[in-house]
Amino acid sequence: MARLNLLEETRFEKLPVTVFPDEHVASAKVAQRIADLIRSKQQRGEMAVLGLATGATPVGVYAELVRMHREEDLSFRNVITFNLDEYFPMQPTAAQSYVTFMNENLFDHIDIDRKNIHIPSGTLPQEEIHDFCLAYERKIEALGGLDLQILGIGRTGHIGFNEPGSAPNSGTRLVTLDDLTRRDASRDFGGKENVPTKAITMGIGTIFKAREIILMAWSGKKAPIIKKAVEGEMSGEVPATYLQLSDNVEFILDADAASELTRFDTPWLVKDCAWDEALIKKAVIWLSKTVKKPILKLTEEDYNSHGMAQLVTEKGSAYDINIHIFNKLQHTITGWPGGKPNSDDSQRPERATPARKRVLIFSPHPDDDVISMGGTFIRLVDQGHDVHVAYQTSGNTAVWDDDVLRYMEFAIDFSKSIGEKNGELKSIYEGMRSFFEEKQPNQLDTQEIRNVKAFIRKSEAFAGARYAGLDDEHIHFMALPFYETGKTVKNPVTEADVELTMELLQKVKPHQVFAAGDFADPHGTHIVCFRIVVEALNRLRQKEEWAKDCWLWMYRGAWHEFETHEIEMAVPLSPQEVERKRNAIFKHQSQKDRPVFPGDDAREFWVRAEQRNRETAKSYDGLGLAEYEAMEAFVKWNF
Structure with a gap:
């Protein structure tokens, strides 16, 4: 019976998918499978032939294999490796080279015979590439093929560097990289203009011949392409869909990468659900948007025709459900983000007391505060709260x-x-x-240059915070140590980062903390900063009474926005407040017109913020609630 239920739940999925809570658990599981293969081959006196991938996705797998080599005597003497790809042209000693990547993350730390390592060459004369690629294929065939191929997936759906348009029977060859692939790589190269336009890659046909294929994906950024690869029709536009033809493939995902698969995103379409408040809210909003009706106009037929008959059966009439969810959404809207004094706060997102709150806004970079919650920032000051802002990093690489x-x-x-x-x-x-x-x-950069870049961003942050209404004593520059390397890849978080954050929290003793929950930031700075804040508050909550009553609100906007069903506080902005927010963002002149690290969104930050805020307001309007110019959205962190 359980097997039948699983088949029903995964009926939209066209290949096997295993989902783990996070990438660390998933990476350990993949590493264990690789280790088991190596050891079983060792026992039979055979060589293990592995196809390896590069990029952020397999880093955890390689780290675990290195640990197993050091601590569990896992030997790689019987391992032969073939890497998927390499940029062209590319010197093997370059920081961006996949030779460098593999050495730093795996080969330099294990006992593999260097003669058994094969990586496409980025230094060949172009007229020799064709023969090199044929020889690469023949080496794999002469060894009996790949025992196991591990893959990541690009946001174009590429596997290896097989971009859209690749044939399912393609072999190792020189290819032209998609513009999105080059944009995604731009951080490693100091700008897209420095990313090679070509690469040598194993073909889809080569990958297919492996006796076992594992495709891994982590984070919500990969969720849209994973849905296409797993549930979509086979198409050259998404090369990973060709893996649906293989009997030997498995997708291994973390929960975020799997989040848009039907069984997680809209589970009512594939199974009976345990209908809690959060799922009901999500489902009703989804239904309203699907049938393009305000919530209060949804009918029993709408519910029954869209996989939600069970909800109506268990929770009452469509009318009652509609009213309930409409009211829940209505109660998220407030013009008083610090709480409305002398009012009933039982249905409001924030407490009424104390009427004048101490507020601490954490901004990972020197402009995230005004980009993501500039309207709310200004309103908190206007409404008389004791507002502080803390810039967690100098942002000195982004000038x-x-x-x-x-x-x-x-x-x-x-x-x-x-x-x-x-x-x-x-x-x-x-x-x-x-x-x-x-x-x-x-x-x-040299230290002097990094200092000047930090001074530029500091002066802009002062200007933005002053425009929002703060005096200089309420503006704090933390320069957390993890960031101050001058590199795009930062140092690990240390105790010093947490202690500095605890010191500021103890100084302000806020009733409200706002922190960036926008983890789509391509540098990973936002999530690192957020975890530091949470760790600091968790420690303080164990010993200080004020911290137990401190609420933490997450904001987004620079890179992403909360889905409507996630929002717990929506602060409406008038046209005049939208303009004031824009003016605060404009104080960050070094980020104006064209920021150094724009990510994959070509819009300026102020345009992104305004359009996302308007989209949030439009979403509320479409659900049948009041129409506003724009809205900033927040979610409360549950300790």
């Missing part, structure tokens, strides 16, 4: 180099105008110019 020279030139001219000697300043400036002329993509 254009020519801005550094411009500010240095200003400093030199200013010092000259007041009669100061500026020989040393000029010398530093000339050194910066020389450095920039020779600077390689993604090269670490």
